[in-house]
């Protein structure tokens with residue numbers, strides 16, 4: 068293979084700057100590339116890049132640098148901030164920082180990284196999949212595609228959805244069941260509804276059998292599940308494209324690939340692009356606009372794959388091209404709600420089934436309804452453990468803990484309590500739980516009441532949002548008992564929050580700041596600093612989604 072000689076790289080980084088010669092050379096090359104003085108920058112492997120620029124570039128194999136390691140403080144790292152505002156804050160920053168700002172900022176781990184490291188891996192080109200951010204969805208994928216083109220003007224890579232059977236492509240990147248890239252199989256055991264009849268919610272306690280696997284876990288970890296699409300939806304999609312279910316796609320049938328290979332939820336830009344090639348006139352123009360992220364008819368947000376096909380009736384794409392235009396079906400994560408100390412072979416989850424209606428069709432959250440209604444006892448499901456080293460019980464079992472987990476946010480706290488019971492930890496435990504109605508939505512009521520009676524659960528504070536005219540949320544209850552919360556904090560308590568990232572977690576944090584300011588007798592800015600210190604010491608941890 069012949070090598071083209073490269074022109075000398077101009078120097079932008081002064082000799083006095085605090086970089087090694089290797090870092091300086093690479094940064095000069097990068098800046099030359101960005102300023103258009105060199106045709107392109109030689110991509111580094113993620114390991115090389117991470118070694119040269121620790122903190123700026125993540126390596127999936129290396130320990131994750133925290134966001135704090137970057138000196139800009141990542142002010143966009145707020146899951147409640149809309150994407151345009153995040154991008155504005157990151158304007159003018161180096162490409163990896165802008166890529167990070169495009170992520171949904173939940174650090175949820177569903178992509179297999181945190182937000183910073185996913186951006187780093189894309190920048191280092193060790194990761195090419197631009198559509199891994201589940202909470203960011205199409206919006207994030209589109210922005211990443213746009214940013215990706217800044218590398219060298221090349222179009223973003225297109226990663227087709229997997230047509231091969233899952234077994235055939237399981238890369239041995241980690242032991243089975245230890246990452247989303249190499250899941251293992253576990254058997255579904257059972258589900259039990261946690262709400263009583265009359266509830267507006269459908270939340271399930273789910274048990275899965277780990278005995279046929281080598282998996283182990285610690286409380287605080289999450290469980291990754293690869294779901295399967297609803298068979299009625301698959302049949303409707305097959306009918307819409309007028310394709311036979313047994314049409315061969317690689318070594319599988321079209322129906323099989325539609326079942327567990329591709330997402331049938333938001334219609335991806337690529338599908339509209341494909342449709343634009345197959346139509347003409349106004350329809351072509353509309354499909355083109357939709358592919359570019361525009362909303363010609365004001366219905367773009369409602370278009371899942373089936374609705375997109377119905378919007379362009381009569382389009383009959385080649386089944387293989389159709390599959391390639393869809394996104395891969397991603398696994399979903401669930402906080403584990405059991406302790407291995409209780410039963411190492413059985414893992415429990417607490418799953419809220421997502422169902423909503425658009426245009427008279429009930430849309431199903433793919434994984435939550437898979438666990439809540441489609442999977443049957445004994446069925447095997449592809450799973451993995453997602454470690455959560457930053458969401459863990461204190462090392463010292465005598466430390467008090469305060470757990471704030473409305474709705475399914477209770478999941479990891481059931482696990483914490485079972486663990487503290489099994490290990491006879493002496494620390495005090497305080498749980499804030501809340502949900503819609505006390506009569507219907509008091510998850511694990513018997514267990515919690517028994518733990519309260521036994522003294523394990525030192526305090527149980529409840530907030531019911533729909534029992535009265537006035538909404539009562541966990542943070543309202545926290546403010547009512549602010550003095551005691553402050554006293555627990557002074558006793559060294561660790562604070563944990565789990566559940567909704569967009570509203571609840573932010574409001575709970577604001578309530579804590581107010582409590583610290585009021586009962587600690589300090590200014591709000593000091594209270595914010597106090598909370599930041601708790602976070603830095605690992606005494607305030609969040610598992611939010």
Ligand SMILES: Cc1cc2nc3c(=O)[nH]c(=O)nc-3n(C[C@H](O)[C@H](O)[C@H](O)COP(=O)(O)OP(=O)(O)OC[C@H]3O[C@@H](n4cnc5c(N)ncnc54)[C@H](O)[C@@H]3O)c2cc1C
Nearest residue numbers: 175399400401402417418419423432433434435475478612
């Ligand atoms: C670390 C972590 C832990 C988690 N733990 C839990 C847990 O313990 N329990 C739990 O239940 N979930 C948990 N989740 C969330 C879980 O991973 C899934 O996101 C959730 O179950 C929904 O997935 P789904 O496949 O059922 O829905 P999807 O098919 O992904 O559909 C959900 C999407 O549907 C859309 N949608 C939802 N409702 C509406 C509506 N009313 N109108 C219009 N659009 C709507 C939204 O775009 C939403 O993103 C956790 C997530 C993370 C990251």
Ligand SMILES: NC(=O)c1ccc[n+]([C@@H]2O[C@H](COP(=O)([O-])OP(=O)(O)OC[C@H]3O[C@@H](n4cnc5c(N)ncnc54)[C@H](OP(=O)(O)O)[C@@H]3O)[C@@H](O)[C@H]2O)c1
Nearest residue numbers: 419421473474475476501502503532540541567570571574
């Ligand atoms: N990605 C997904 O699609 C997906 C799937 C499942 C759950 N979720 C999200 O994850 C979260 C957890 O769902 P869940 O079923 O466990 O319960 P939930 O919908 O969060 O509700 C739990 C309790 O929290 C209350 N609440 C609402 N806003 C709040 C706020 N700002 N501060 C404090 N409490 C607040 C609710 O009250 P009211 O409802 O009465 O206001 C309810 O009493 C939800 O936000 C849900 O949207 C997302």
